[in-house]
Amino acid sequence: MEREAAELFEEFKELTASEFFRRNKQMLGFSGKIRSLTMVFHELITNSLDAAEEAGIQPEITIDLKRVDKDHYILKHTDNGPGIPEAFITRVYCTMFAGSKFRNIQSRGQQGLGCSGCVLLSQMTTGKPARVVSRYYEGEKLKGVEMTFKMDVKKNQGLILERKAVEVKSTGVSLELHFKDVSYSLSEQGAYEYIRRTVIANPHARIRFRDPTGHKFIFERATNEIPPLPKEVLPHPRGVTADDLIFMAKHTDKRRFRSLLTSSLSRMSTNRVNEIQKITGIDLNKRPKDMKWEEAEQIVDLFTRMDFMAPPTSGLIPIGKAQIEKGMREILNPEFVATTTRKPKTYRGGVAFVIEAGISYGGESGRPVGEQKRAEIMRFANRVPLTFDQGSCAITEGLKSIDWKRYGIRDLENAPITVFVNIVSTNVPYLSTGKQSIAPEPEILHEVRQATMKISRSLQKYLRAKKSAQEEAMRSKVFETYVPVILREAAVLAGKDVPEYDTILAKVTRKPKILGDAHDE
Amino acid sequence: MMNRKDIAVNKLKSLGERIIEDVNRMNVPSIKVPSRGTSNIVYDEERRYYVLGDRYGRRSLGNVKQIKKIGQMVYMANFCKGLVETGKTATLRELYYVSEGWDIDFGDQQESNIVGEDLEVTLGMTREDLGLMPEEDGASVYGKLTIQEDDVEINALKSGKSGYTISPTIDGVDFVDHDVQRVIAVETMGMFHRMVQEKAYDKFDTLIVGLKGQAARATRRFLKRVNEELNLPVYVCNDGDPWGFHIAMVIISGSAKLAHVNHELATPNAKFLGVTASDIINYDLPTDPLKDIDVLRLKELLKDPRYRDEFWKVEIKKMLKIGKKAEQQSFSKYGLEYVVDTYLPEKLDAM
Numbered sequence: 001m002e003r004e005a006a007e008l009f010e011e012f013k014e015l016t017a018s019e020f021f022r023r024n025k026q027m028l029g030f031s032g033k034i035r036s037l038t039m040v041f042h043e044l045i046t047n048s049l050d051a052a053e054e055a056g057i058q059p060e061i062t063i064d065l066k067r068v069d070k071d072h073y074i075l076k077h078t079d080n081g082p083g084i085p086e087a088f089i090t091r092v093y094c095t096m097f098a099g100s101k102f103r104n105i106q107s108r109g110q111q112g113l114g115c116s117g118c119v120l121l122s123q124m125t126t127g128k129p130a131r132v133v134s135r136y137y138e139g140e141k142l143k144g145v146e147m148t149f150k151m152d153v154k155k156n157q158g159l160i161l162e163r164k165a166v167e168v169k170s171t172g173v174s175l176e177l178h179f180k181d182v183s184y185s186l187s188e189q190g191a192y193e194y195i196r197r198t199v200i201a202n203p204h205a206r207i208r209f210r211d212p213t214g215h216k217f218i219f220e221r222a223t224n225e226i227p228p229l230p231k232e233v234l235p236h237p238r239g240v241t242a243d244d245l246i247f248m249a250k251h252t253d254k255r256r257f258r259s260l261l262t263s264s265l266s267r268m269s270t271n272r273v274n275e276i277q278k279i280t281g282i283d284l285n286k287r288p289k290d291m292k293w294e295e296a297e298q299i300v301d302l303f304t305r306m307d308f309m310a311p312p313t314s315g316l317i318p319i320g321k322a323q324i325e326k327g328m329r330e331i332l333n334p335e336f337v338a339t340t341t342r343k344p345k346t347y348r349g350g351v352a353f354v355i356e357a358g359i360s361y362g363g364e365s366g367r368p369v370g371e372q373k374r375a376e377i378m379r380f381a382n383r384v385p386l387t388f389d390q391g392s393c394a395i396t397e398g399l400k401s402i403d404w405k406r407y408g409i410r411d412l413e414n415a416p417i418t419v420f421v422n423i424v425s426t427n428v429p430y431l432s433t434g435k436q437s438i439a440p441e442p443e444i445l446h447e448v449r450q451a452t453m454k455i456s457r458s459l460q461k462y463l464r465a466k467k468s469a470q471e472e473a474m475r476s477k478v479f480e481t482y483v484p485v486i487l488r489e490a491a492v493l494a495g496k497d498v499p500e501y502d503t504i505l506a507k508v509t510r511k512p513k514i515l516g517d518a519h520d521e
Numbered sequence: 522m523m524n525r526k527d528i529a530v531n532k533l534k535s536l537g538e539r540i541i542e543d544v545n546r547m548n549v550p551s552i553k554v555p556s557r558g559t560s561n562i563v564y565d566e567e568r569r570y571y572v573l574g575d576r577y578g579r580r581s582l583g584n585v586k587q588i589k590k591i592g593q594m595v596y597m598a599n600f601c602k603g604l605v606e607t608g609k610t611a612t613l614r615e616l617y618y619v620s621e622g623w624d625i626d627f628g629d630q631q632e633s634n635i636v637g638e639d640l641e642v643t644l645g646m647t648r649e650d651l652g653l654m655p656e657e658d659g660a661s662v663y664g665k666l667t668i669q670e671d672d673v674e675i676n677a678l679k680s681g682k683s684g685y686t687i688s689p690t691i692d693g694v695d696f697v698d699h700d701v702q703r704v705i706a707v708e709t710m711g712m713f714h715r716m717v718q719e720k721a722y723d724k725f726d727t728l729i730v731g732l733k734g735q736a737a738r739a740t741r742r743f744l745k746r747v748n749e750e751l752n753l754p755v756y757v758c759n760d761g762d763p764w765g766f767h768i769a770m771v772i773i774s775g776s777a778k779l780a781h782v783n784h785e786l787a788t789p790n791a792k793f794l795g796v797t798a799s800d801i802i803n804y805d806l807p808t809d810p811l812k813d814i815d816v817l818r819l820k821e822l823l824k825d826p827r828y829r830d831e832f833w834k835v836e837i838k839k840m841l842k843i844g845k846k847a848e849q850q851s852f853s854k855y856g857l858e859y860v861v862d863t864y865l866p867e868k869l870d871a872m
Contacts, residue, residue: 475585482588485624487544489595493537493602499544507549508583 019153033183041191043114044077051081059205067212078174083136086145090158093119094151106230106426108384125180135168144168189387197385203327222330234266236311237303238350242296249288258284267308311352313344318424324358335362338458347441353425357451366416373416380422386436393437395421398448407456408463479509532644533602551581555642562780564826570775570787592625593636604652642781659687659739664728665700691739706730708759719861741786748788761796762846763818769793774827798839801847808845
């Protein structure tokens with residue numbers, strides 16, 4: 001029987017954000033058992049790091065993952081951040097798109113559905129409520145509250161089941177969630193690896209993790225410096241779309257479109273605005289709300305043809321080469337590390353970014369496969385590990401295009417090497433909604449290559465020196481072994497006594513180059 | 522005059538003496554090894570065989586890549602000295618196994634063979650002189666020749682129908698007596714037996730030598746010795762194709778690979794009897810067409826300095842022109858006896 005359109009759309013209009021994502025959980029990154037759990041770790045860790053940094057606290061996270069049945073896990077996640085005031089708890093954990101706004105700021109890159117997405121997944125797979133203990137200051141007073149709640153998906157808000165005040169000693173949040181249909185894995189895509197990489201890119205954080213087998217991992221912080229908070233910067237004209245302009249126009253308090261342009265975009269002077277008006281013929285004195293889509297498109301199109309100063313880079317906070325080295329040394333305990341942080345560059349003419357890279361050799365660098373070590377590539381965007389969809393990522397592509405033989409690495413795949421690459425930007429160009437791979441913009445590829453080639457040269461120097469030291473030792477050993485034997489045999493051959501040969505042995509072991517440079521054949 | 526054995530022992534000893542002397546003078550010992558690279562193998566027009574040029578490499582005890590080779594050479598020289606002094610011989614294979622017990626051994630036999638050649642060129646002696654024997658026996662010899670091998674006298678006419686087999690230790694053999702005018706070497710044992718059955722040794726007062734294909738080092742040494750010590754002319758009769766030509770030529774002018782010992786192996790006075798391209802035409806022999814590889818080989822021979830004589834140039838070009846080759850046994854077309862009764866006498870007369 002046919003149904004009327006109105007009937008069909010009855011369902012459509014009732015769909016809240018929570019309900020939508022309940023039906024489309026893969027859009028939150030929850031696809032596949034291993035990936036789902038990694039995404040949960042990602043959301044919770046990211047939130048904890050952000051919260052602690054904003055409050056100026058050295059982040060400390062404790063994670064306890066228990067396995068109660070085959071696919072059934074209980075996750076306890078505790079941080080030492082500022083805590084969440086009681087009134088905001090269900091808003092943070094049960095409302096999708098809480099506080100989403102147009103901000104041009106370097107962030108660990110959330111859509112704003114992070115924590116609530118995890119609560120949603122927990123509820124969908126187990127039906128169990130979430131439990132939170134929040135410890136926070138209200139005025140001078142440290143307060144503690146424990147809550148159990150569910151998410152009311154239809155209303156996109158929380159439903160409190162229990163609530164009680166508790167005694168607490170320090171700030172922070174503890175969250176306990178049940179999950180089914182997820183799986184803990186030690187693979188490159190798994191939760192463990194996610195934590196390990198997070199600590200390398202965030203050497204100021206300390207993470208303790210107890211895995212389902214009961215094994216305790218403590219990732220110590222390698223530095224006490226809390227990174228400065230990134231500042232919001234105005235977007236560059238080259239970095240905005242027609243949709244962005246319309247969005248700004250709708251939400252501005254400016255009276256005229258021209259003042260909207262100069263106040264919302266960087267590198268946008270009055271002269272520039274006049275130029276735009278002259279070329280496009282659009283009256284920029286009109287009210288922002290009267291801006292039509294076609295006009296916005298025309299303006300954005302003109303942006304691409306105008307010369308602007310490069311975007312300001314003050315908003316970019318890289319990890320820094322020294323901090324990357326600390327992180328890599330702490331976690332990988334390598335023989336050798338080289339790191340670099342490049343100067344800011346722009347892609348698509350208007351988005352500033354910084355590439356930083358590190359390479360480590362030996363120790364626990366590389367991924368163990370059986371007895372051997374394979375090279376591993378650790379990709380990061382704004383300090384967040386990217387562990388999926390590596391195939392088409394600009395970082396992978398950039399590294400693959402390097403002729404590693406030139407750096408003394410015959411086979412990158414089979415070397416005990418870890419390559420670390422982090423892209424820092426207010427607007428990381430992800431390839432897909434999963435935010436796991438970076439678009440291969442030519443400028444980004446170029447920077448990835450330049451950064452990696454620079455540190456690879458240092459590695460090459462190290463490997464050369466190491467090799468020649470080994471060769472030197474081997475050489476000496478060759479002489480020390482052979483000279484006595486040869487002279488003994490020569491003496492027998494000649495029918496004479498073995499001569500005193502200490503001087504000759506000293507000669508050949510210490511000054512190899514002067515002697516014996518034969519012109520053989 | 523010193524015999525070959527004393528010369529060998531002295532040369533081996535001198536290798537050790539040079540090293541010890543260098544050490545006593547506080548010099549880093551090194552050994553001059555004549556180069557065996559192709560660019561150092563030159564055709565000596567006067568001697569009519571390949572010799573080594575005067576280029577050499579130096580193996581220094583102070584060079585990490587060369588010290589092992591020196592060690593191997595010295596060890597091998599010691600082993601050879603023991604062989605020569607006790608009158609024993611060993612094959613290269615045996616040498617390789619013996620070396621497993623040394624403090625400096627070889628990766629494989631190929632490596633020990635090469636060091637063996639190094640020792641030959643360095644001392645200017647054949648490896649047979651150093652007690653190192655090839656695995657394979659030499660050719661068969663039939664005819665009126667008496668030799669002495671240690672205390673055994675052997676008559677090559679009374680050693681069975683396959684004759685006397687040339688031993689790898691041919692330099693330890695003395696020629697006691699002979700009653701022949703010449704030596705005819707043939708490529709195949711088929712022809713050897715034909716000649717024995719037709720009593721060619723009587724008819725031409727000749728020694729018959731069955732080469733069995735490419736002549737072994739011992740065979741070549743034997744032919745050189747009968748030629749030079751007994752003053753007998755040596756003739757070679759092979760198949761009429763580039764491969765038969767070359768078997769003869771290696772006997773006459775030596776091989777490039779053994780340039781360092783050709784002075785012991787080449788018999789420049791030996792003559793090629795046939796089968797030539799002219800024979801194929803003159804005797805109207807049954808033939809096979811030349812294969813591509815035959816043509817290629819013939820063209821290579823034309824560029825080879827050993828074939829620069831007018832005789833060879835004419836015959837090779839003629840064979841290329843007729844595009845045909847013939848085996849020496851193809852004379853059977855005219856009956857089994859024909860080759861001995863007719864062909865050989867005519868060819869010998871023409872020489």
